[in-house]
Structures are given as C-alpha cells and as structure tokens.
Amino acid sequence: MxxxxxxxxxxxxxxxxxxxxxxxxxxxxxxxxxxxxAPPDTDFQRKVFVVTTPEGAVALPADRDACYVVTGSLGKTVVEVVDGRARIAASPCPEPACHAGWVDRPGERRVCLPNRVVVEMVTRSDGKAAPGGGSDSETYDAETH
Amino acid sequence: MTGRAHLARRPLASALCVVAALIAVAAIAAAGRLETFDFLSPGACDRPEPGVRSADFLMGTYVVISAEGPEADPAVEEAMAVLRDIHRHLDPSAPQSDLAALAASPGRDIPVSTHLIAVLEIADDVNRVSGGAFDPSIGPVVHLWGFDADPGPSDGPDGGSDAGPEDGSATRPRTAPPTAGEVTEALGLTGWHDVTWDAARRTARLARPGMSLALGGIAKGYAVDSAAQVLAGAGVDRAVIDAGGDLYLLGTKPSGEPWRIAVRHPRAEGFLGVLELPGGTAVATSGDYERFFVHEGRRYHHILDPSTGWPVSGVVSVTVLAPTAAEADALATALFVLGPERGLELAESLERVEALMVDEAGTIHLTTGMRAVFSPELSGEDSRSGGRGGDDGD
Missing domain, CATH: 1.20.5 (Single alpha-helices involved in coiled-coils or other helix-helix interfaces)
Structure with missing residues (x-):
C-alpha cells in the first residue's frame, strides 16, 4: 500500500x-x-450523385472518377463522374441534347425522360436529402428550366 | 486471488477502467459509422431524419418532392398520391384521362374531374389577362406539329410545359414543318370560347369534332400547387415541389436564408443566374430549347402562337414568379407568346408576378421586382454564353 x-x-x-x-x-x-x-459541407452534409433508373436508385461518390453503366428504359446508359462532376455520357434516347451537360452542384439534375434515367447531385443531411439543406453560395435548392 | 475479488477491492479503479473501455468502444463505433454512412441505407443512421424525398415520373416529367418536418413522411406520401391522381386525369398519355374523354365526345357535356375544372378556371383567367396568348384549345395544332409525340416507352420528353398531346394518340416527332394549309386547317379546330364547363355539375364540353385540349402549359403547375397544399395542410415545415422545373417553395430554410433557384441557360451549358426567393413563391420557365427540331437551318420549337399556329419567334426563354405554380406555368407560356415588350408589360400589371425574359439576341429583360431577386451567373462556362448576365432594361 x-x-x-x-x-x-x-x-x-x-x-x-x-x-x-x-x-x-x-x-x-x-x-x-x-x-x-473536414469542410462544413462534407461533414454531415455530404455531396453525392444519385442516379435513378427504372431498376432503382444508386448513390455515387462525387470524389471518385469512374464510368458507370446503368440500365434505362431504352437500354444501357453510361454515367460518367469526373472531377466532382457527373453527366449522362451516352444514352440510347432519341434526343440526347435534352440532358446534355454536367451536374456539379447540389440542386442540379439531368433527366433523360424517354430512358427514365436521372442524374442529380444532392446535399444530404443526416443521411437524407433535406430541402434547403445547402447554405453555401455554390448550392442550389432547385433548378427551373 | 481471483480477478473478481481484486476488482471488488478496487471499486474506483474498476469504474475508471469501465469508463475508458466505453469511451473506446463509442469512439470506434462513431468513426465506423462515418466511414460506412450510406445514402441508400437511412436505417444506418440512428439520429432523427429531418428530410423526406420522393420522386416519380409523372405528368410527362420527373417530379421530386423534398420536405422536412415532423409529419413530412406521410405528407409526402399523400402528396405523391395526389400527383398520381392528377396524372391519371390530366396527362394525355393516361388512357382514361379527362382529355381523352372530351376529345372522344365532342358536343356533349362530359363528366370530368375536379382537377380539370380547376385547371380550366385558372386557364380562363390567364387566357383573359393575356388576350388569348395562352390558349389550351390549341391541341389540334400541337398534334399537327408532332410535339405531342412519344419518343420512347415513357411519358414523353420534358419541356412540354407549353404544348402537350391532347387526345392520347401517339404521333412521331416531325423532322419538317407542316404546310401553311395544314396549319390553317388545324387552327380552325381551336378556339377557347368553344371550350365550356360547368363547375357545379363537374362537366366539360368541346364544341366541335376534332377539338382537343393541350394542358402542357398549366397541368404541371397545377399538380405542384396541389402537392404544396397537401404538405402545407399537414404542417410540413419546409418543402420544394419540383415538376420538371415548375417549382413551389414552401416555408423557409433552416438558415433563414432565401431559397436559391438556378435558372437554366437557354443557349449554353450551365445557368443563366440564380433567383433568391422567399417561401410561398412559385417558379416556372418556358424555353424553346428542350423540344424542337431543326429543318433547313431553322429551329422549330414547341411553343406555338395560338393566333398563327407557328412557333413563336423573338424569345428563347421566360421565367415567371407567381403565387401559384399554375399561374407561373401558364403565364410563362403567355409571356413567351407576347414577346418581351408586351410580356413584361403584362407581368408588371399583375400582382405578385415577376418575369425574366431572354430574347433571341441573348438580352435579358427583367421586371422591376425580378431585378431584386435575380443575380446573373458570372463564373465559368456561363459567362461565355449569349446571355448578358444582367439587367439591361426593358
């Protein structure tokens, strides 16, 4: 002791x-x-690409460059993620100009309606996308077109 | 001496060891959760989930509802059910739609849904204030141009905020414009005064054979409003209802900052600018860039002038703010048809209505109130575009 x-x-x-x-x-x-x-927007509100197809939805990391093949209503569709941006790189739809361009900010979305493929970037809060979750100047709550 | 006996003699030491172990376990668990956080597995998160999101292909477009609040989950489910009901009655691709029933029985009072009656009432208001620039009886002309064509197995391309199929029949997209004679003939089958309805009896009538309704310029907006009413009635704190770019912003953001809505650039990749808006605002855009074909170097788009039957020239994009999405939707088409001068004049004359119009030269025209909420996009690709990124007057 x-x-x-x-x-x-x-x-x-x-x-x-x-x-x-x-x-x-x-x-x-x-x-x-x-x-x-970690920056505030990647802490509990992380940015991911969500790709919706007739077979369901998948989340793709924004920080990993890759090409993904998904199946739309019209057939195989290529979704490309490069440098934190995503796009529908190839689609069997008749009017690919409709969904041309990159998605690189929360709130942005590209929709191939005939093919029923959607690529969008969402900001998630506590695991689910919430309206108005973004607060930085690069974030949009929605897009009108 | 057993460990148990040893610990029994050192109660404080035992407690410290247990606390330290718990700290270690908690830390490992917390770190592990962040590593494996999966957007598609919300059940992995044991904190309250503030956001509810639901999406579907309806009304010929992609509809998304994002909502937040204690009753958000059932409210969003109910709102989506309402949207599907509206789709069933007002979407021309739906086999039992009110539109198909009306076109099939001209000259007779046909029982229709309350949705169609409500849409006709709003359409009548916009038709009146716009001097006929918005006219859903243009269905036969839309059909002639093939802008009601179904390009695939889905409901058809977006952009049908202005023209839409009317009788459920599928045509193919045109690659060349119709003849002047064909357009004149189709115009003979239009006329808003030949569309009548009885709200009390819930009936509607198309006066002549061959007539049909094109609700592409108002039905999506009406659907957005209907969903917003459900969410607001359920006490949802905040929500964004988005039907292919027709929007309603419900409530305020958690930060108290305005909602930030990007406006698609009509001629370049990226955005024309951003709108910073309070809750309770509806937004809709009509553009010539999503449904069109090019023939001999000329673009033929889906926004047709009800007085001529031909695509409107002079304007490439119109964005309207209004108290309701149905009004914003219909007014966007009406202003597009009227052109920058008369369009802005109409928007300025209407309470709580603001407009942004882009003409063929890329010049942006803004109403007084729009100037306060619109900021041009100045960075990256957008700055190269034809839009001049700022107000240059009317």
Missing part, C-alpha cells in the same frame, strides 16, 4: 488504466481529425 496512490490504485491498476486510456484516445483521434479538419 505504500506505493499505491491515494485512490487505492496499485501499479497494476495504473498500467491497465493507462493502456485502456491510450487505446481510447487513439480510437478518438481519427474522429476528431474528421470533425476538425
């Missing part, structure tokens, strides 16, 4: 506590880095 602390801890207790606290702090470190270092 002479080498123990005033709290009644012996050296074994102290070692065990130190190990567990170290593990706890190491576990919190990545989360703390995320919360401190």
């Amino acid at each position: 002479t080498r123990g602390s005033g709290l009644g801890l012996n050296p074994a207790d102290l070692r065990l506590g130190a190990v567990i606290l170290t593990v706890a702090l190491l576990a919190w470190a990545p989360l703390g880095w995320r919360l401190a270092g």
Whole structure:
C-alpha cells in the first residue's frame, strides 16, 4: 500500500488504466481529425450523385472518377463522374441534347425522360436529402428550366 | 486471488477502467459509422431524419418532392398520391384521362374531374389577362406539329410545359414543318370560347369534332400547387415541389436564408443566374430549347402562337414568379407568346408576378421586382454564353 496512490490504485491498476486510456484516445483521434479538419459541407452534409433508373436508385461518390453503366428504359446508359462532376455520357434516347451537360452542384439534375434515367447531385443531411439543406453560395435548392 | 475479488477491492479503479473501455468502444463505433454512412441505407443512421424525398415520373416529367418536418413522411406520401391522381386525369398519355374523354365526345357535356375544372378556371383567367396568348384549345395544332409525340416507352420528353398531346394518340416527332394549309386547317379546330364547363355539375364540353385540349402549359403547375397544399395542410415545415422545373417553395430554410433557384441557360451549358426567393413563391420557365427540331437551318420549337399556329419567334426563354405554380406555368407560356415588350408589360400589371425574359439576341429583360431577386451567373462556362448576365432594361 505504500506505493499505491491515494485512490487505492496499485501499479497494476495504473498500467491497465493507462493502456485502456491510450487505446481510447487513439480510437478518438481519427474522429476528431474528421470533425476538425473536414469542410462544413462534407461533414454531415455530404455531396453525392444519385442516379435513378427504372431498376432503382444508386448513390455515387462525387470524389471518385469512374464510368458507370446503368440500365434505362431504352437500354444501357453510361454515367460518367469526373472531377466532382457527373453527366449522362451516352444514352440510347432519341434526343440526347435534352440532358446534355454536367451536374456539379447540389440542386442540379439531368433527366433523360424517354430512358427514365436521372442524374442529380444532392446535399444530404443526416443521411437524407433535406430541402434547403445547402447554405453555401455554390448550392442550389432547385433548378427551373 | 481471483480477478473478481481484486476488482471488488478496487471499486474506483474498476469504474475508471469501465469508463475508458466505453469511451473506446463509442469512439470506434462513431468513426465506423462515418466511414460506412450510406445514402441508400437511412436505417444506418440512428439520429432523427429531418428530410423526406420522393420522386416519380409523372405528368410527362420527373417530379421530386423534398420536405422536412415532423409529419413530412406521410405528407409526402399523400402528396405523391395526389400527383398520381392528377396524372391519371390530366396527362394525355393516361388512357382514361379527362382529355381523352372530351376529345372522344365532342358536343356533349362530359363528366370530368375536379382537377380539370380547376385547371380550366385558372386557364380562363390567364387566357383573359393575356388576350388569348395562352390558349389550351390549341391541341389540334400541337398534334399537327408532332410535339405531342412519344419518343420512347415513357411519358414523353420534358419541356412540354407549353404544348402537350391532347387526345392520347401517339404521333412521331416531325423532322419538317407542316404546310401553311395544314396549319390553317388545324387552327380552325381551336378556339377557347368553344371550350365550356360547368363547375357545379363537374362537366366539360368541346364544341366541335376534332377539338382537343393541350394542358402542357398549366397541368404541371397545377399538380405542384396541389402537392404544396397537401404538405402545407399537414404542417410540413419546409418543402420544394419540383415538376420538371415548375417549382413551389414552401416555408423557409433552416438558415433563414432565401431559397436559391438556378435558372437554366437557354443557349449554353450551365445557368443563366440564380433567383433568391422567399417561401410561398412559385417558379416556372418556358424555353424553346428542350423540344424542337431543326429543318433547313431553322429551329422549330414547341411553343406555338395560338393566333398563327407557328412557333413563336423573338424569345428563347421566360421565367415567371407567381403565387401559384399554375399561374407561373401558364403565364410563362403567355409571356413567351407576347414577346418581351408586351410580356413584361403584362407581368408588371399583375400582382405578385415577376418575369425574366431572354430574347433571341441573348438580352435579358427583367421586371422591376425580378431585378431584386435575380443575380446573373458570372463564373465559368456561363459567362461565355449569349446571355448578358444582367439587367439591361426593358
């Protein structure tokens, strides 16, 4: 008892506590880095591309360049994600000009109606898109056309 | 000596160890959740979910409702059900629509839905104030031009905010304009005064054989309003109802900032600018850029002048703000037909109506109130476009 602390801890207790606290702090470190270092709009409101087809909807990360083949009503459709932008790169629809152009800001959307393929960027809050969730100057709540 | 006995003698040490372990477990769980957060798996999130989003292909376009509030989930579901009901009655692709029934029985009073009666009442108002520039009886001319054509297995292309099919029959898109004689003949089958209805009895009548209604310039707006009424009645805090660019903004954003609505550029990729709007505002745009064909170097688009039967020239895009989406939708078409000078004059004369018009030269014309809420897009690709990104007067 002479080498123990005033709290009644012996050296074994102290070692065990130190190990567990170290593990706890190491576990919190990545989360703390995320919360401190991530920009506000990528923290709990992350931007993703949502591609809707007759077969359902899929979410595509905006930060990963790739080409995806989805199936529309008229057939295979290519959705391309490059540099945080997405577009319907190839579609069997008769009027591809209707959905030409890139989607690169929340609120933007390209719709190929005959093919029933939609590519849009959404800002999500707590896991679901919420109206008015965006607050930065690059975000649109909707588009009129 | 057992561990249990040891811990029993060191209650404080045991408590500290347990707390530290719990901290570690919680941290690992929290970090893991952020890593695997999946938009398509909302169940993975155990916090309250403030946003509800539902979408469908209806009224010949892609309809999206985003809403937030304690009753948002059932309210959005109910609003989508109302939209589907409107689609069933007013969309020309629906086999049992009111439009098909009217066209099939000219000269007779036909039982119709309350939706059609409401649309006819609003259409009548806009027809009157616009001097006939908005006229849903233009159906036979729309059909002649093929702008009611179904290009695929779906409901048809968007952009039908102005013209739409009228009798349910499918035609193919034209690649060349009709002859002047054909247009004149089709014009003979139009006339708003030959469309009558009885709101009390819920009947409507087309006076002559061959007549038909084209509600593409108003039905989507009416559907948006109907959905907004459901959401507002359910106490939804805020919502955006979007039917192919016809919008209604319900409530205020959590930040208190205005809603930011991008306006599609009519001649370039990207946006013409952004509208910053309060809740309770409806927005609609009519443009010549989504449904058209080019013949011998000339563009023939779907916004037809009811007085001539030919595509309107002089304007390429009109965006209207109004208290309701049906009014905004119909007025966008009417102003397009009237042109910048008469169109802006009409918009200025109407309460709570504002307009943005882009003419063929790319010049942007704004009403007084629109100047306060419209900011031109100045960055990137948009700055290269024909639009002049700013008010240059009327």
